[in-house]
Amino acid sequence: MTGRTHDLAAFTLLNLVYIYSQPSHLEFSTVLVSVGANLIGGLTPDLDQPTSEIWRKIPAGSFLGRVISPILGGHRFISHSLLGLAIFGILGKYLLDLMHPVLLVNYTIVWWSFMIGVFSHLVMDSLTKEGVPWLFPLPWRIGFPPFKFLRIRTGGIIETFIVFPLLLLANIYLFYYFYNIYLSFLRSF
Numbered sequence: 001m002t003g004r005t006h007d008l009a010a011f012t013l014l015n016l017v018y019i020y021s022q023p024s025h026l027e028f029s030t031v032l033v034s035v036g037a038n039l040i041g042g043l044t045p046d047l048d049q050p051t052s053e054i055w056r057k058i059p060a061g062s063f064l065g066r067v068i069s070p071i072l073g074g075h076r077f078i079s080h081s082l083l084g085l086a087i088f089g090i091l092g093k094y095l096l097d098l099m100h101p102v103l104l105v106n107y108t109i110v111w112w113s114f115m116i117g118v119f120s121h122l123v124m125d126s127l128t129k130e131g132v133p134w135l136f137p138l139p140w141r142i143g144f145p146p147f148k149f150l151r152i153r154t155g156g157i158i159e160t161f162i163v164f165p166l167l168l169l170a171n172i173y174l175f176y177y178f179y180n181i182y183l184s185f186l187r188s189f
């Protein structure tokens, strides 16, 4: 999947989780940092690809990408698995602990937003022909639907004209159907 689809998928899942959990007393700073962490999480597994969008957003990213990609075993390897999800979770927690004195936000919510982003990335890449090694170090690449010919091509017509618009529609639906929840959320600031 392309970076923009991952961004939108991460946000969609975050939006969905928000609707069903409706955490109370969210500060504006927490919301802002959480959405940022969510979008970063949505791109994080592609740290294993030097040309990925996340590296393009970082200064000296193309150099760093070429160094870190082989450490992660190349594209769609450990960073695209449940083990990778756990490792990113631990590293994310560690980074947030370091930032603790600097940012006045709810760190648990920021961490969950980041993890939701990472998880959404794995789900979305599972829809592509290449699949994802969810059970790494077991070597199988798993995809949905299970038959490869039914899955989609990264950056292809189906992703651009069906998957991306469907994700947009899902957000519009959530905003429309649950507008009362968003309204009281906005009034809380």
Ligand SMILES: [Zn+2]
Pocket: 001, 045, 046, 080, 121, 125
């Ligand atoms: Zn990926």
